[in-house]
Amino acid sequence: MKNKISEVLFITSFPPRECGIATYSQDLIKALNNKFNRSLKIHICAMESDNEQHSYGEEILYKLNTDHPASYRELAKNINQNPELGMVMIQHEFGFFAKNESAFRNFLSEVTKPIIIVFHTILPRPNYSLRENVQYISNISSSIIVMTKSSAEILHDDYEVSKGKITVIPHGTHLVRHSDKTVLKDKYKLTGKRVLSTFGLLSRGKSIETTIEALPSIVSKNPDVLFLIIGKTHPSVFLNEGEEYRQMLEKRVAELNLTSYVKFINYFLTLPELLEYLQLTDIYLFTSRDPNQAVSGTFSYAISCGCPVISTPIPHAREVLKDDPGIVFEFENHQQLSEAVIRLLNDEQLRKNISSNGIHRMAPTAWENASIAHAKLFQKIDPNEMVLKYDLPEINLEHIENLTTDFGMIQFSKINRPDIDSGYTLDDNARAMIAMCHHFELTGDEKDLKYINIYFNYIKYCFQPNGTFLNYINKNKCFTEQNNLTNLDDAKGRAIWALGYLASIINLLPIEWNSIGEEAEEIINKSLLQMKNVHSTRAMAFVLKGLYYRNLITKSDKDLRLIKLLADRLVQMYRHESDKVWHWFESYLTYANSIIPEALLCAWKVTGNSIYKETAKSSFDFLLSKTFRKDNISVISNNGWFHRGMESIPSMIGGQQPIDVAYTILALSKFYDVFKDDSYRDAAEASFNWFLGSNHLNQIIYNPCTGGCYDGLEEKNVNLNQGAESTVSYLMARLTIESLYNSQKNQNSAAIDNLISQLQEQSI
Secondary structure, three states: OOOOOEEEEEEEOOOOOOOHHHHHHHHHHHHHHHHHOOOEEEEEEEEEEOOEOOOOOOOEEEEEEOOOHHHHHHHHHHHHHOOOEEEEEEEEOHHHHHHHHHHHHHHHHHOOOOEEEEEOOOOOOOOHHHHHHHHHHHHHOOEEEEOOHHHHHHHHHHHOOOHHHEEEOOOOEOOOOOOOHHHHHHHOOOOOOEEEEEEOOEOHHHOOHHHHHHHHHHHHHOOOEEEEEEOOEOHHHHHHHOOHHHHHHHHHHHHOOOHHHEEEEOOOOOHHHHHHHHHHOOEEEEOOOOOOOOOOHHHHHHHHOOOOEEEOOOHHHHHHOOOOOEEEOOOOOHHHHHHHHHHHHOOHHHHHHHHHHHHHHHHHHEHHHHHHHHHHHHHHHOOOOOOOOOOOOOOOOHHHHHHEOOOOEEEEEEOOEEEEEEEEEHHHHHHHHHHHHHHHHHHOOOHHHHHHHHHHHHHHHHEOOOOOEOOEEOOOOOEOOHHHHOOOHHHHHHHHHHHHHHHHOHHHOOHHHHHHHHHHHHHHHHHHHHHOOOOOHHHHHHHHHHHHHHHOOOOOHHHHHHHHHHHHHHHHHHHHHOOOOOOOOOOEEOOOOOHHHHHHHHHHHHHOOHHHHHHHHHHHHHHHHHHEEOOEEOOOOOOOOEEOOOOOOOOOOOOEOHHHHHHHHHHHHHHHHHHOOHHHHHHHHHHHHHHHOOOOOOOOOEEOOOOEEOOEEOOOOEEOOOOHHHHHHHHHHHHHHHHHHHHHHHHHHHHHHHHHHHHHHHHO
């Protein structure tokens, strides 16, 4: 039962039905399928009515016509008789069940599977009937999901629902690339315009007339403004009154002589179009007149796209926009709205600050994170004891390519936009060359050669006539003063590692690359004269790895002597520092720890000296005992290193860096290759899940939209910048996992071939 895929039935409106909950469910289900396809199977029951009937795809298992009591009974029967279904999730909006509330309640009582209710609306100060109805639904459900803390408080305070039954999972948002506004405005022929926008299915509750009344004073001071009203009329509204509301808005626009300042985009936008319109928006306006609107997906999407938001004080806005990610104004107060818009339009820095604050505030609500939160809840409720298995994202080199100029890889990014002012480092370009060489090994993709060449040329640029390397170069390709202020041994070691790795795959590269291979060998040989004097543990480890990889192709007595020299130094350091409980090379654990035992294991593979192997295993197992808790990795925080004598890892759980997780995965793969211990392979997969959300925040560190990796996991948030170190580290980890899986497949295939061969021999 433990490895069985769990099946969940979503009862919800669903596209092509046009409503917010239908879109919400589609996005959530897509995220769950992308992330947990090996753990979950999602089925859909589409809610319909006599006025809302559609043709669906094969993903629809059942239909529920909410206007007919018999449909509820039939659905309950189908659910109970389906042995594969483990639980049921219902997207609840009171309007769905208004005509048959008693039939819905009977349905809940008849279903024998665990039920999860998602309340999209929670009304405060309920009358007796509403309070009793919500209490009944809550009591019969295994769990309740709401999307804001304020909704959870109302459920508990006004409806007396137990806090233990309530889970807050914010409305999901889409990851976006945060494209340049100027480029997008040009694409949509809005160049020179400062864009205000609002979007969603039109209805009177949107109160768009509030913005139209505010526009004359806005336009008088900002004649370059254009207000976009994005979205078609809500189907239910259209059914009852046609285009009456839109026509009223158009008439008022004409009366105020605003025709050239307002544009109606009267159709249902595709998601890519919508996200681009939001990214080109200078200010997003949310003017709902409903004080009880618990949450708005349109509002969430706008903030996640970097829009500075001005909103009426619905509970969602009061919760999200506190502490400066936006501005709140009173319901239907067009004068307050115009003052807020004029203020923002005249203060570019304030707009940038609000945009940045909003992006950081909404990052935890990405659909990927929402899917993790839902899957964790499913796991808690599932009678089959679901085991969550994270699916591997496809390899995406987009951000690697964006970070790379013709000269090298840029050091930092602001969110996902490369920051050329940060310059370049040898550290990043050496790691990048290793990663792209590995990618070429796995794929043979000739596009990789361009990037390998760029990173190699950067390493050559940093190589000095005296056989050493410099690390830091500014955007003008000049070495900086930082090279004189920083110990460069680690950077030198990384360069040797990268050049050695290039040498190890040179036979896979086109023949014209032989000359580059010769250059790499020459640089290694000249630089090794300096490496005898290196005593930094990590620098020695990097050099050992480089020599190990070169040794795979080119055997050298000189390399062998240096490998033994450096490995012996590491062993001596281990003997000096270790005792009965402390099995390490230093009196502390800091950064890039895994690289040291891995390097010793590489030294053993070259020399056959068993002391290297024994020391590698003893030290690595000790490290793993300090960084793994309940099968989850938590690498040493750079906010407080772990020193000998401490009883436990420092309580500061932030400051975890992708590079440390990546180096752990590289080491685990090497140890599995040598010892064939499945625990190392399992730990490598568990470590990689750290990037995918298996961490103390249950949030993604890798951004599948951009191909970038966030710069760090802090105690309460993720650092959203996607710099070179973190992005390349993720790629190194992802490629290592790919190689590990390929190796496992090959072993399994070989075992099957061997078994078939034995059976054939027996039959003969």
